[in-house]
Amino acid sequence: MSVLREIGIIARALDSIANIEFRDIDLARGQYLYLVRIAEHPGIIQEELSELLKVDRSTVARSVRKLEAKGLLEQRPAAHSRKNKEWFVTDKGAALYPLILAENNYSEQTALQGFSGSEAEQLEEMLVRIRENITGDWDWVKKGLKRKY
Numbered sequence: 726m727s728v729l730r731e732i733g734i735i736a737r738a739l740d741s742i743a744n745i746e747f748r749d750i751d752l753a754r755g756q757y758l759y760l761v762r763i764a765e766h767p768g769i770i771q772e773e774l775s776e777l778l779k780v781d782r783s784t785v786a787r788s789v790r791k792l793e794a795k796g797l798l799e800q801r802p803a804a805h806s807r808k809n810k811e812w813f814v815t816d817k818g819a820a821l822y823p824l825i826l827a828e829n830n831y832s833e834q835t836a837l838q839g840f841s842g843s844e845a846e847q848l849e850e851m852l853v854r855i856r857e858n859i860t861g862d863w864d865w866v867k868k869g870l871k872r873k874y
Contacts, residue, residue: 732855739832746828750821751795757825759788760797760814764822768811770803779863797821 744754752760762777763769771789775782789812792798797818803809814822837845862872 728855732852735836739836742832743828747825750824752821753791756788756792757821757828759785759792760818760821761825761829763789763798763812764814764819767813768803770809770811772809774812779860781867792818 740755743757744752747757758778759774762774766773766777769777771782771785774789775785778785789798789800793800795817796815799813799815800810801813803811837848840848866872
């Protein structure tokens with residue numbers, strides 16, 4: 726069985742398409758993911774964004790810094806913790822949000838061509854279960870531990 730291989734191929738293809746299409750709005754590799762998640766979760770902190778996207782904190786910090794330098798995001802001190810910074814999209818970043826969502830919706834419609842509504846719902850439920858199954862290993866490895874094969 727090669728379920729994860731197929732998921733990987735799909736993810737890489739869609740990411741490649743988005744990266745190419747977003748070049749003209751100056752969004753480099755995968756930056757659109759960070760912009761969208763911060764737009765959807767105003768005030769999110771680094772640890773929460775890392776958990777949401779399943780990437781390490783240094784990758785989050787690097788990507789957000791680049792978006793901030795482009796004027797798409799801004800960082801503010803967290804009200805409840807001086808050590809945390811909360812991130813928000815700027816007006817310039819918010820203006821890109823509808824375009825990114827339109828690309829996502831188009832890609833999803835294309836991917837689900839020929840699927841009934843109930844098939845699409847079942848697929849989403851199964852993918853959520855896969856993500857939930859993997860999250861435990863992601864947390865484990867993130868802490869520097871090794872999985873036992």
